Amino acid sequence: MDLDTDELLSSLTPREENQAIKSFQNTVAVACPACGEPFDDLVVCKQNPTSLDLTKQLDLCVGVDDGxxxxxxxGQ
Structure with a gap:
C-alpha cells in the first residue's frame, strides 16, 4: 500500500487526538487505499505500541507510513 498521507488527511474531518492516537472521520467517502471501498474512520497511531478499545465490531485495513x-x- 502506498499512502499519500498529506492528501488523505486533508480530505478527512479531525475527530480526536491524544498522546497515543489521532482519529479522523471520512465524511466525503474517500476510498480506502488497501481495499478500495469507502472507510468510516482513520486512526493514526502516534505511539508504539498503542492499544485500541473498540466499542463495536469493525473490519480493519492497515497501512504504515513513516513508521x-x-x-x-x-463498519459491519
Missing part, C-alpha cells in the same frame, strides 16, 4: 500505523475502519 506510523494508519488503521482504516469499516
Amino acid at each position: 506510523q500505523a494508519f488503521i482504516f475502519t469499516h
Whole structure:
C-alpha cells in the first residue's frame, strides 16, 4: 500500500487526538487505499505500541507510513 498521507488527511474531518492516537472521520467517502471501498474512520497511531478499545465490531485495513500505523475502519 502506498499512502499519500498529506492528501488523505486533508480530505478527512479531525475527530480526536491524544498522546497515543489521532482519529479522523471520512465524511466525503474517500476510498480506502488497501481495499478500495469507502472507510468510516482513520486512526493514526502516534505511539508504539498503542492499544485500541473498540466499542463495536469493525473490519480493519492497515497501512504504515513513516513508521506510523494508519488503521482504516469499516463498519459491519
